[in-house]
Amino acid sequence: MKPFISTLEEENITIDRLPVEILQINIGHLCNLACLHCHVEAGPNKKENMEAETVDRIIDLLKKSETIHTLDLTGGAPELNPHFRRLVIAATNMGKRVIDRCNLTVLYQKGQEDTAEFLKDNKVHIVASLPCYSLKNVEQQRGRGVFQKSIDALIRLNELGYGKENSDLKLDLVYNPLGAHLPPSQSELSIRYKQELYDLFGIQFNHLLTITNMPIKRFLHDLERSNQYESYMELLTNSFNPLAAEGVMCRNLVSVSWDGKIYDCDFNQMLDLRHSENPPTIWDIYSFDELAERSIFFDNHCYACTAGSGSSCSGAVIDKTEEVIHG
Secondary structure (H helix, E strand, O other): OOOHHHHHHHOOOOOOOOOOOEEEEEOEOEOOOOOOOOOOOOEOOOOOEOOHHHHHHHHHHHHHOOOOOEEEEEOOOHHHOOOHHHHHHHHHHOOOEEEEEEOOHHHHOOOOOOHHHHHHHOOOEEEEEOOOOOHHHHHHHHOOOHHHHHHHHHHHHHHOOOOOOOOOOOEEEEEOOOOOOOOOOHHHHHHHHHHHHHHHHOOOOOEEEEOOOOOOHHHHHHHHHOOOHHHHHHHHHHOEOHHHHHOOHHHOEEEEOOOOEEEOOHHHHHHOOOOOOOOOEOOOOOOHHHHHHOOOOOOHHHHHHHEOOOOEOOEOOEOOOOOEOOO
């Protein structure tokens, strides 16, 4: 396999960091699910969870950061962190857009009975994982009983106004392929998702985001067990798209781990990949704005973000007309 850096050099592509506009926080690895494709390897027994002091520091840095417009909260199940709501309220009061990457089933966990209403009251943008509209495919990837709880949660969110036309309560769904495949066309799959979910359950949502499975952690282990790692990496490498490479999310996003370390993206965070020269933590900077001049760390897993239509936390990087989609 050709190294990712070599491919960039051969294509004469330089990927420089832009001003930081999106701050993504992995607030902890604790989750009520243990999904097959999870690059975090999150689960019910995970102990990594952001503490109050770290949350306080992030809030302070966010106040000083002029270019950030979006706080993107992920996990694990971010709602299970005891400081989740305080972080949401602080960012909302600063006028930031707040994204909650919700697995839907967490809304039925003990202690989360009013979480949906909290998200509504703070106009939090929900990005919810629903890897298929089929019970069989969802439960093969995420576990028995997950599909119906996810559907129930989506119905409940619709009743609160999420995903409805002319509503300011945004609800996006996330599709991950089942296995070692690239996602299909985001725009075409979105039409089918909307039709199927509405016809079967009366569910409405705003956008479908297609995300390529990252060959790291739990999904990597599954690829290795099934002897598909080499063929999957060959697929990603052969599907390299220069236009997608120019629109990768790490250009205007930084990722902060539960313990305050700073990374280029959530995937680098899970592999603990940082540049060796003085890698910063939240305790070493005055503002996130100063990270704009730092170089980005690339490795071979980055092929997943640049294959086909590209992949990011905002879904496909380019659309069918070959224009870059900006998050």
